[in-house]
Amino acid sequence: MKLHEEKISDVLVVRLEEPRLDNTVSSEFKTELLRLAETEGVQNVLVDLGKVDYADSSGLGALLFGHRQLKLNSGDLKLLNPTPKVQTLIRIAKLEDVLAVFDNENAAVESFRD
Secondary structure: OOEEEEEEOOEEEEEEOOOEEOOOOHHHHHHHHHHHHOOOOOOEEEEEOOOOOEEOHHHHHHHHHHHHHHHHOOOEEEEEOOOHHHHHHHHHOOOOOOOOEEOOHHHHHHHOOO
Protein backbone atom coordinates (compact mmCIF):
# COMPACT_ATOMS: atom_id res chain seq x y z
CA MET A 1 0.00 0.00 0.00
CA LYS A 2 1.34 3.38 -0.99
CA LEU A 3 0.79 6.30 1.35
CA HIS A 4 2.67 9.31 2.64
CA GLU A 5 2.49 10.78 6.12
CA GLU A 6 3.00 14.44 6.90
CA LYS A 7 2.64 16.16 10.27
CA ILE A 8 0.94 19.56 10.14
CA SER A 9 0.73 21.11 13.57
CA ASP A 10 -0.83 18.39 15.76
CA VAL A 11 -2.50 16.62 12.82
CA LEU A 12 -1.04 13.67 10.93
CA VAL A 13 -2.04 13.90 7.27
CA VAL A 14 -2.10 10.49 5.58
CA ARG A 15 -2.12 10.79 1.81
CA LEU A 16 -3.32 7.61 0.12
CA GLU A 17 -1.50 7.05 -3.16
CA GLU A 18 -3.71 4.15 -4.20
CA PRO A 19 -6.42 4.45 -6.88
CA ARG A 20 -8.65 1.99 -5.00
CA LEU A 21 -9.64 1.62 -1.37
CA ASP A 22 -11.24 -1.80 -1.57
CA ASN A 23 -10.76 -5.36 -0.33
CA THR A 24 -7.33 -5.56 -2.00
CA VAL A 25 -5.86 -2.91 0.33
CA SER A 26 -8.37 -2.37 3.15
CA SER A 27 -6.82 -4.93 5.51
CA GLU A 28 -3.38 -3.38 5.15
CA PHE A 29 -4.88 0.09 5.55
CA LYS A 30 -6.66 -0.97 8.77
CA THR A 31 -3.36 -2.27 10.12
CA GLU A 32 -1.71 1.05 9.27
CA LEU A 33 -4.49 3.03 10.96
CA LEU A 34 -4.22 0.85 14.07
CA ARG A 35 -0.47 1.46 14.15
CA LEU A 36 -1.06 5.20 13.93
CA ALA A 37 -3.74 5.13 16.64
CA GLU A 38 -1.30 3.36 18.95
CA THR A 39 1.60 5.71 18.17
CA GLU A 40 2.51 8.11 20.95
CA GLY A 41 1.67 11.68 20.00
CA VAL A 42 -0.78 10.77 17.24
CA GLN A 43 -4.35 11.68 18.10
CA ASN A 44 -5.70 13.40 15.03
CA VAL A 45 -5.48 11.93 11.54
CA LEU A 46 -6.60 13.52 8.29
CA VAL A 47 -6.89 10.99 5.46
CA ASP A 48 -6.41 12.54 2.01
CA LEU A 49 -8.50 10.56 -0.48
CA GLY A 50 -7.77 12.80 -3.46
CA LYS A 51 -6.15 10.01 -5.49
CA VAL A 52 -8.70 7.32 -4.60
CA ASP A 53 -11.00 6.82 -7.58
CA TYR A 54 -12.90 3.88 -6.13
CA ALA A 55 -13.86 2.64 -2.67
CA ASP A 56 -16.13 -0.14 -1.50
CA SER A 57 -17.64 -1.22 1.81
CA SER A 58 -14.36 -2.73 3.02
CA GLY A 59 -12.62 0.58 2.36
CA LEU A 60 -15.29 2.47 4.29
CA GLY A 61 -15.00 -0.15 7.02
CA ALA A 62 -11.27 0.54 7.29
CA LEU A 63 -11.93 4.27 7.66
CA LEU A 64 -14.58 3.64 10.33
CA PHE A 65 -12.20 1.29 12.15
CA GLY A 66 -9.52 3.99 12.21
CA HIS A 67 -12.05 6.57 13.35
CA ARG A 68 -13.14 4.32 16.22
CA GLN A 69 -9.56 3.54 17.29
CA LEU A 70 -8.59 7.21 17.36
CA LYS A 71 -11.76 8.13 19.29
CA LEU A 72 -10.73 5.60 21.95
CA ASN A 73 -7.55 7.67 22.39
CA SER A 74 -9.48 10.97 22.52
CA GLY A 75 -8.55 11.69 18.92
CA ASP A 76 -10.36 11.89 15.62
CA LEU A 77 -10.13 10.87 11.97
CA LYS A 78 -11.42 13.15 9.23
CA LEU A 79 -11.40 12.95 5.44
CA LEU A 80 -9.91 15.30 2.88
CA ASN A 81 -10.61 15.63 -0.85
CA PRO A 82 -12.73 12.55 -1.53
CA THR A 83 -13.31 12.17 -5.24
CA PRO A 84 -16.94 12.45 -6.43
CA LYS A 85 -17.41 8.65 -6.52
CA VAL A 86 -16.06 8.24 -2.99
CA GLN A 87 -18.11 11.21 -1.78
CA THR A 88 -21.24 9.58 -3.23
CA LEU A 89 -20.45 6.31 -1.44
CA ILE A 90 -20.02 8.16 1.87
CA ARG A 91 -23.38 9.87 1.33
CA ILE A 92 -25.18 6.65 0.30
CA ALA A 93 -23.78 4.89 3.38
CA LYS A 94 -25.05 7.84 5.48
CA LEU A 95 -21.63 8.42 7.02
CA GLU A 96 -21.47 12.22 6.64
CA ASP A 97 -22.38 12.62 10.32
CA VAL A 98 -19.70 10.15 11.43
CA LEU A 99 -16.77 11.03 9.16
CA ALA A 100 -16.20 14.76 8.71
CA VAL A 101 -15.31 15.56 5.09
CA PHE A 102 -13.32 18.57 3.89
CA ASP A 103 -12.17 19.84 0.52
CA ASN A 104 -9.73 22.37 1.99
CA GLU A 105 -6.66 21.14 3.87
CA ASN A 106 -6.23 24.27 6.01
CA ALA A 107 -9.88 24.18 7.09
CA ALA A 108 -9.58 20.48 7.88
CA VAL A 109 -6.48 20.96 10.03
CA GLU A 110 -8.11 23.91 11.82
CA SER A 111 -11.24 21.82 12.51
CA PHE A 112 -9.28 19.60 14.90
CA ARG A 113 -8.81 22.63 17.17
CA ASP A 114 -12.55 23.22 17.62
